[in-house]
Amino acid sequence: MQPFATIALVLILARATTELWLSRLNQRHVRAQTNEVPPPIREIIDEPTYRRSVDYTLAKSRFEDIANLFDAGLLIALLFSGVLAWAFERFSASFSTSILAMAGFLFVTGIALSIPGLPFAWYAQFKLEERFGFNTTTTRTWVLDRMKGFLLAVLLGYPLLALVLKLIEWTGVNWWLWAAALVIAFQLLLLFVAPAIIMPLFNKFTRLPEGVLRERLSALAQCTDFPTRSIQVMDGSKRSRHSNAFFTGFGRFRKIVLFDTLIMQLTERELESVLAHEIGHYKKRHVLKLLGVSIAGVPVAFAAIAWLARQQWFYRAFGFEHQGSLAAANAVPAMLLFALLAGTISFWVSPVVHIWSRRFEYAADAFARAAMGEAQPLIRALRKLSEKNLSNLIPHPLYSSFYYSHPTLLERERALRIAA
Numbered sequence: 001m002q003p004f005a006t007i008a009l010v011l012i013l014a015r016a017t018t019e020l021w022l023s024r025l026n027q028r029h030v031r032a033q034t035n036e037v038p039p040p041i042r043e044i045i046d047e048p049t050y051r052r053s054v055d056y057t058l059a060k061s062r063f064e065d066i067a068n069l070f071d072a073g074l075l076i077a078l079l080f081s082g083v084l085a086w087a088f089e090r091f092s093a094s095f096s097t098s099i100l101a102m103a104g105f106l107f108v109t110g111i112a113l114s115i116p117g118l119p120f121a122w123y124a125q126f127k128l129e130e131r132f133g134f135n136t137t138t139t140r141t142w143v144l145d146r147m148k149g150f151l152l153a154v155l156l157g158y159p160l161l162a163l164v165l166k167l168i169e170w171t172g173v174n175w176w177l178w179a180a181a182l183v184i185a186f187q188l189l190l191l192f193v194a195p196a197i198i199m200p201l202f203n204k205f206t207r208l209p210e211g212v213l214r215e216r217l218s219a220l221a222q223c224t225d226f227p228t229r230s231i232q233v234m235d236g237s238k239r240s241r242h243s244n245a246f247f248t249g250f251g252r253f254r255k256i257v258l259f260d261t262l263i264m265q266l267t268e269r270e271l272e273s274v275l276a277h278e279i280g281h282y283k284k285r286h287v288l289k290l291l292g293v294s295i296a297g298v299p300v301a302f303a304a305i306a307w308l309a310r311q312q313w314f315y316r317a318f319g320f321e322h323q324g325s326l327a328a329a330n331a332v333p334a335m336l337l338f339a340l341l342a343g344t345i346s347f348w349v350s351p352v353v354h355i356w357s358r359r360f361e362y363a364a365d366a367f368a369r370a371a372m373g374e375a376q377p378l379i380r381a382l383r384k385l386s387e388k389n390l391s392n393l394i395p396h397p398l399y400s401s402f403y404y405s406h407p408t409l410l411e412r413e414r415a416l417r418i419a420a
């Protein structure tokens with residue numbers, strides 16, 4: 001085995017075993033407290049709901065263990081069987097190594113690699129979520145969602161891939177800088193148009209119906225300088241009983257989206273506090289800051305791909321033949337292998353990213369408390385959200401550091417009370 005192939009194998013196994021170990025740790029942590037409702041959350045959740053949340057957490061966790069093991073096994077089989085290099089050769093022989101054909105190879109491979117995940121996605125939606133009463137997706141909606149996703153990939157993903165490869169021809173050694181600039185421009189464009197054009201392909205967005213709720217939310221939006229027409233209701237109930245709210249987009253296209261399920265579950269005062277939290281994300285420019293980091297990552301990724309594309313050992317490790325540093329066809333295996341292996345590195349960075357995203361949540365909570373003049377409505381809203389979504393209120397701290405982008409309910413309540 002080539003040394004780099006060994007490194008790749010170690011990276012894949014390290015991630016898979018850590019995921020499995022973290023999951024076991026969390027399952028044991030949850031199971032150890034099933035006899036009675038743990039004291040810190042006794043006043044938050046009743047016994048039957050607590051039991052259901054434990055069952056839901058454990059069922060999801062066991063399912064994810066299987067899915068993770070499957071993914072790792074599939075990745076190892078793909079990388080070390082030589083099937084990718086074989087497919088690349090066959091594809092180049094049949095369709096040439098022109099830019100359009102090479103972009104086609106990346107595109108077709110990407111689609112092919114997404115197929116094994118479909119049964120898992122189907123099971124998660126129609127068995128697991130169904131069992132706990134969350135699923136409202138029909139088979140028709142599920143199939144249509146995937147078809148729309150596929151069409152978007154054809155219309156947006158394929159031309160982008162072709163353009164990136166074309167840049168190698170056009171710009172030579174520094175192609176990766178140009179490619180990074182192109183991808184960043186594409187990301188920015190997407191952020192502008194996604195809320196206006198792409199999201200409505202999947203969901204209906206409507207203005208809040210006239211009435212007390214709209215008046216109260218408008219008043220809050222006005223005193224926090226947020227344009228009211230940007231508050232919209234999304235038919236989340238089309239797919240699930242889970243409830244949520246989020247802030248998205250930029251400039252003219254920015255919006256705060258409230259799930260219809262959330263509106264059904266919360267009182268007006270609680271909804272106001274959730275809206276205030278989302279306005280907090282907007283006011284404190286959290287979307288911009290997150291975008292800044294993801295933009296900074298793009299040139300780093302392309303620099304890595306361009307560098308790997310020049311390394312003979314990288315190609316040999318997975319059975320590819322190297323065909324001269326500046327051939328577009330040469331960057332294609334590097335892009336593919338990079339995409340397949342990136343997750344084995346980014347996994348270890350997730351706790352750092354989560355420390356950062358949790359800071360944003362605390363800041364948005366603090367903003368909401370100040371805007372509302374009290375912490376209680378937000379605390380009640382967060383409690384209801386946890387209850388209705390059967391959230392695990394007592395994750396193992398190490399597990400939550402890897403998987404939770406938000407602080408837990410108890411952590412948020414504590415922060416809201418201390419500041420009050």
Ligand SMILES: [Zn+2]
Pocket residue numbers: 277281360361364
């Ligand atoms: Zn938030």
